[in-house]
Amino acid sequence: MDKKFYIDESGNTGDLVVTEEDANFSSQEYFTLACIGLNDSSLPxxxxxxxxxxxxxxxxxxxLKFSKMKGIFGKKIGFIxxxxxxxxxxxxxxxxxxxxxxxxxxxxVxxxxxxPYIQPDMNQDTRKSIHLDLSQWVYDHVTKEFLIKFTYISRNPSEEGLRELFDDLLALAKETEDILSDSICLSVEESIEYFKIIKNDKTLFDRDA
Known part of the structure; x- marks a missing residue:
């Protein structure tokens, strides 16, 4: 029998925006979502x-809202x-x-x-592994200032802003001593070249073409 999953969508685990005034996601660094699954016959x-x-x-x-129940902890913990x-x-x-x-x-990344529009010909597992490695490099090495700039430019897109992001990321990769840094440099440079191609000939990626 199929189960239904009941999701608690109330509450707020913060935004993804990083700003100079709020560089740590309002102290909510993680997004969480929980649900329970049960058969209709088990609901009663x-x-x-x-x-x-x-x-x-x-x-x-x-x-049973947590905001009303939190006083139970320590008093009626048996209920929980x-x-x-x-x-x-x-x-x-x-x-x-x-x-x-x-x-x-x-x-x-x-x-x-x-x-995604410049993916080399490789199997899905290899592509996923590369993406995970690149994402971990970014996680380990990008600065708070870069995250702030990336957030701002993502919300206020412009060609100038995109070029700044490319330049900043390329500079960061060149000065970072890591086994993946050279690959990051090559990938960013390749992305820049493809950006120039797309800018000069948008029909290359015209979905209706």
Missing amino acids: DLENFIKELKLKYKIQSPE LELLKFIEESCDVLIEIVDKKYFLSTTI NCLINP
């Missing part, structure tokens, strides 16, 4: 269990533990955690280092 069991548990721990709130145990035993749990800086790093 969960609802009844929660009702009985609320009676047991004398919880009167009609909705019993509920989690029931969910663990009867439901599938899916949790997604994304490092926001790494997400930006992969975007930088896609835009400036290894854009």
Whole structure:
């Protein structure tokens, strides 16, 4: 029987924007999303269990929102533990955690280092491995100032801004001692050349052509 997954989409784990005033994602460096999966036939069991548990721990709130429940921790921790145990035993749990800086790093690779329109002929696994290696290099070596500039130019695109990003990234790669730095330089230089080609002949990438 197919299961339905119930996602908690409330709350806010911050933006991906990096600015001079807020260079650490408002102290929310990770995006998180969680959901539980269960069959329709199991839903009444969960609802009844929660009702009985609320009676047991004398919880009167009609909705179990964390903002209202956080006072329970340390006072009625048994409620949380019993509920989690029931969910663990009867439901599938899916949790997604994304490092926001790494997400930006992969975007930088896609835009400036290894854009999809100049992919060499290779199998999917090799292409994925290269992309991961390049993204890790960006994550390890790009400066806060570069992330701020990349964020700003992404929101306010211009040819001048794009050229600045290319130049800054190329300069960073040339001064960084790392086994991948030479490859980064070559890839950025190749991206610059393709940018010039695209600028001079946009029909090369015209989807209607």
